[in-house]
Amino acid sequence: MSDTPQDSRRRYSAPVVDGVNKSAGRAMLRAVGFTDDDFRKPQVGIASTWSQVTPCNSHIDELAEVACQGADQAGGKGVIFNTITISDGIANGTEGMKYSLVSREVIADSIETVAACEGFDGLVAIGGCDKNMPGCLMGMARLNRPSVFVYGGTILPGDGHTDIVSVFEAVGAHAKGELSLIEVKQIEETAIPGPGACGGMYTANTMASAIEALGMSLPGSSAQNAVSNDKRADCAAAGAAVLELLAQDIKPSDIMTRAAFENAITLVIALGGSTNAVLHLIAMANTVGVALTLEDFTRLGKGVPVLADLRPSGHYMMSELVAIGGIQPLMKTLLEAGLLHGECLTVTGQTLADNLAGVAPYAAGQDIIRPLDNPIKPESHLRILYGNLAPEGAVAKITGKEGTRFAGTARVFGSEEEAQARILDGTVVAGDVLVIRYEGPRGGPGMREMLSPTSAIMGRGLGNDVALITDGRFSGGSHGFVVGHITPEAFDGGPLALVQDGDPIVIDAVADRIELQVDDQELERRRRAWQQPPPRYRRGVLAKYARTVSSASTGAVTDLPDTD
Structure with missing residues (x-):
């Protein structure tokens, strides 16, 4: 096959399909629909996370087809x-x-x-649930080929303004005696009305918004309903955009810069987003070679207010934010206030400032997004805490409505299940600091989310009276006085492993401290007596993960570069 003017865009596919010695490969591709003309086109891989496993992804097969058509119509395959x-x-x-x-x-x-393996020249990746999105971005960053991410979109509210967190909290309310089994079942049957990711500013919508601010999605992609003409148009445009990125040779490393990650952090704070954004943004940055740390969240958080009244701590859902214009007007407000780096390149081939130039402000009368001079919280809700319980850092989500300081006594659990049972049976009472340990990246393994216990706490009406700290993490739907990502984790001998029932603990989200009020001599005595528990898994993917995963403070990644 002869060279063509498009060969500069076929850096990876040409070695796979060009020449007589690649005849066997072309034969295989003909069987899946390639024609002679297709072999001369840039190949765009469409990574689909479709599955019937979850409503977040159940519609993505259709979106992948639309993105594929967009790439084809723009001259790719x-x-x-x-x-x-x-x-x-x-x-x-x-x-x-x-x-x-x-x-x-x-x-x-x-x-x-x-x-x-297949030699794709560019990529579109479509994700619809929490781990899909950072996973897609990490894969694209490793490859560093022209790429666009598409968010699958948000779900619509269920009956009575309900969502998945409503169901979790109904379980706690039932345990307290406030809801009957029939009432719980009614919420269960109506809270999830169809396809789309969980409806509040939980992790899925948080990460979608962060990725758009990062510049790796087309404008508007993060704030669209899953089932909508806007989302289908977004997919078609993404397929076409990859061809333009190929023509300009714009790669993820050109877009995912330190300044772009700072934009993503700033938007997450303004939206009141999930603590998981800390973990995922650090992991994504690590993958592309940007040295993002916990300290960056503290530094930026001092100058960025929380403006969005969105669930779980607020009232509104993502679909309601979509209806007033999504995140673009908010981003323009932040840009005009000097809080975003407008010079950052995006997948449109233009800068963030260029993309926002024609965006109109929110209409008068909306109260989902506050003005800068009347914030919900003047500084970040994402607090990075240090102290003798977290010498390498921990991540708290403190919106202010739960207070900024909590002092109580430890009630220690070795797993999420133990804690959940004691919350539901009434053992946990006001003044307790629930310590759930051995749930970190290595100790769990897998760093489980604590949505069930935090929802049970809220459902039992203890949201203002109980704190929960863990070396695990939290769902974007968790709220209350919660501190996660405590490092070093208990399995590695971190101080969390030394806590005993009744120990006094103070959490201060103004001073950003988390302290175990036990003297150093006693802690050293406990440390000498402590023994690392045996691994919970010795074979399979969880065992492999536990052997290779890094600390939560570095993103809990499995591909840290060798520093020797």
Whole structure:
């Protein structure tokens, strides 16, 4: 096959399909629909996270087809392939949740593996659930080929303004005697009305918004309903955009810069987003070679207010933010206030400032997004805490409505299940600081989310009276006085392993401290007596993950570069 003017855009596909010695490969591709003309086109891999496992992803097969058509119509050859997804909402509170964070690494690995093996010149990745999104971005960053991410979109509210967190909290309300089994079942049957990711500013919508601010999605992609003409148009445009990125040779490393990650952090704070954004943004930055740390969240958080009244701590859902214009007017407000780096390049081939130039402000009268001079909280809700319980840092989500300081006594649990049972049976009482340990990246393994216990706490009416700290993490739907990502984790001998029932603990989200009020001599005595528990898994993916995963403070990644 002869060279063509498009060969500069076929850097990776040409070695796979050009020349007589690649005849066998072309024969295989003819069987899946390639024509002679297709072999001369740039190949665009369409990474689909479609699955019937979860409503977040159940519609993405259709979106992948639309993205493929967009690439084809722009002069490329789209090729759809799949990667996995799991459902946090289904797995939460079970042993299966240990696979959730692991799935982020599997998704990144699989996208890298397929695209590198098949010689795709560019990529569109479509994700619809928490770990899909950072996993897709990490895979694209590793490959560093022209790429666009598409968010699958948000779900619509259920009856009575309900969502998945409403169901979790109904379980706690039932345990307290406030809801009957019939009432719980009614919420269960109506809270999830169809396809789309969980409806508040939980992790899925948080990460979608962060990725758009990062510049890796087309404008508007993060704030669209899953089932909508806007989302289908977004997919078609993404397929076409990759061809333009190929023409300009714009790669993820050109877009995912330190300044772009600062934009993502700033928007997450303004939206009141999930603590998981800390973990995922650090992991994504690490993958592309940007040295993002916990300190960056503290530094930026001092100058960025929380402006969005969105669930779980607020009132509104993502679909209601979509209806007033999504996140673009908010981003323009932040840009005009000097809080965003407008010079950052995006997947449009233009800068963030260029993309926002024609965006109109929110209409008068809306109260979902506050003005800068009347914030919900003047500084970040994401607090990075240090102290003798977290010498390498911990992540708290303190919106202010739960207070900024909590002092109580420890009630210690060795797993999420133990804590959940004691919350529901009334053992946990006001003044308790629940310590859930051995749930970190290595100790769990897998760093489970604590949505079930935090929802049970809220459902039992203890949200202002109980704190929960853990070396695990939290769902974007968790709220209350919660501190996660405590490092070093208990399995590695971190101070969390030394806490005993009745120990006094103070959490101060103004001073950003978390302290175990036990003297150093006693802690040293406990340390000498402590023994690391045996690994919970010795074979399979969880064992492999536990052997290779880094600390939560470095993103809990499995591909840290060798520093020797």
